[in-house]
Amino acid sequence: MGSISDSSIKGGNPKDSLFFNLPSTPADEPFAVNGAYIQDTDPQKVNLGIGVYRTANGSPWPLRVVADAEKQLHQASDVNRHEYLTIQGDKKFLKLAANLVFEFENPENTSLASGESEDKDRVVSIQTVSGTGANRLGAELLARHIRPGCVWIPDPTWGNHHTIWDLAGVERKNYPYYDNNLKKFDFEGTIRTLSESANKNDIVILHACAHNPTGADPTKEQWKSIAELCQAKGLIPFFDLAYQGFASGNLEQDAWSIRHFFNFTPRLEFCVAQSFSKNFGLYGQRVGALHVVNSTGCTETSQKLLANLCHLVRGEYSMAPRGGSEIVRTVLGNRKLKSKWFEDLMTMSGRILEMRKALYDELIRLQTPGGWSHILTQIGMFTYVGLSEKQVHEIRSRHHIYMLKSGRISISGLNESNVKYVAQGIDDVVRTVH
Ligand SMILES: Cc1ncc(COP(=O)(O)O)c(C=O)c1O
Structure with a gap:
């Protein structure tokens, strides 16, 4: 055991360490x-x-509905509750999470033309370490396998977008998101910049709702123009969905942009990084999913996509944690709890x-x-x-x-x-x- 005076000596010569020349980080x-x-x-x-x-x-x-789900899970005392998930994650959770975003189960979703693959086959989902993990995994997949010229990041944005895409090694460019004078989304600036300067397979980061940090969102008409632009120029939209239901209290309204892109003809290919931190108040539990939408829905593509996502996850952290996703699965899979969740969302929003x-x-x-x-x-x-x-x-x-x-x-x-x-x-x- 070192004496007090020993422990006050803060190590030896810093230059003797391999790590001395590490860069400083913001x-x-x-x-x-x-x-x-x-x-x-x-x-x-x-x-x-x-x-x-x-x-x-x-x-x-802690949301009331989360406390109810925790009680249920505790009472069930499932012997498997601490077992590994699959590398993809909890498949029931993923199905419910994807349905929240794309609403496959609504019978009024009539975008299917005969002979085409089912809508849900176009989406490959994998459980992630919350929304940040979903953004990071999507960035890694695209950086490695699509090799985009650059990623277009809204200015301003959630600061972590810059870190994530920097770490993925993709060149970052900004599009002007906010009109400081009018205090609203800079639609003209966005369209002009992307029309003039973006190239095929560039990524475009889009906040699906409740843009962080400005709180200024595109209108539905503006979203339609952005979808057209992405299609015309072959850009790859990357939606960050961190506030579904939390923003307006209405799940459908907050996912409108994504559903519009999903139903766009001709079909678009894009990513959605979904977080359950805010809408379930599960910040520290790290619950999320990455959904990758492809245009064909063919089994071969979906299998390859999933295999590659699993490969990246296995090499990083094997699989996402299960504690929080079990809470979300319990709520979304139970009609009564789900309606209580809607009430909690209304309370917060x-x-x-x-x-x-x-x-x-x-x-x-x-x-x-x-x-x-x-x-x-x-x-x-x-x-x-x-x-x-x-x-x-x-x-x-x-x-x-x-x-x-x-x-x-x-x-x-x-x-x-x-x-x-x-x-x-x-x-x-x-x-x-x-
Ligand atoms: C725009 C945006 N994306 C993603 C996240 C990710 O949050 P988490 O990793 O906690 O799910 C946040 C959280 O503040 C956010 O504001």
Whole structure:
């Protein structure tokens, strides 16, 4: 055992290590902001940085339906509950997860022409380590086997898209996603950039709903144009679906873009990275799936696709974890639990809508300079509130209100007790920091 003075000596000469020349890496901003918030001892501090749901009391919320499913699983006490899954994952879970995205079981889904393969045969699904893992696995598959010229990433986007595609070794280019003046999706800029500069087999990252960080989504008409453009130019759409049901409370509405691309004629080929972190509140359980859509649905292609995905997974982590996916499978496979889940989704999305309205009303009451209606029209957990980096810095140091330097706020960090305080903080920095 070393003495106290021994342990205070922090190792030998750093240059003696093989790892001395490792590059420095950027800190992940949401987690760094969260860490700074935790360290802050001010009693009025407010955390609008991290993208997690919080109740009206500011606490985490294990969904009621998740507690029910956990109880059921505990009571069943299945002896297999800690066994390995297959490399592909839990097939029942995957079927239910794919159905949530594509809605194969709705009899009104009439896109099938006679003689064509069944819709569901076009989709190859594999369980992943949540949405991040699905993005990463899809990137790896495409990087290795399609070898795209580049990936088009919306500017701005969820920061991890850059890390994921950088690690996959694919050149990254941006398309202009957000119109800062109009505070909405930059449709013209997106279409212009992709029309003029994207090439066949380039990847295009698309947020299926509730764009992170802006909360600004394309309209249905705009989605139709994006699908046409992808088809005309031979681009490969890559949907990131992290907020289905959480965004609007309506599963169908939040998956509309993906279903439109799926039913597009001529057929498109694309990926969907599905996360259950937000819509089930299973953040740390890491539940997700990657769905790869091919145009033919022929058995040979599907088998090859699945084999290649399994090969990548086996070499990385063998298979996704089973604890969380069993909860999701239990809920989605049971009519009663599923309708309770819909209620929970309404609770979460409803509270977020209320907080959008409360923040907006307060800024209007304070006559805070600027336009604020985007807080109401943007959707989902996040809003680009419209503060500059300097104002974000000041609101943190003066008022202990934490957000990303882009001015992204997580609406779920607001509640009845802090929304007036936050509005006053915004009002202060808008008036005094230029
Ligand atoms: C756009 C987007 N994609 C993917 C994810 C992945 O989340 P997870 O890996 O927790 O499922 C998130 C989470 O914040 C997100 O906002």
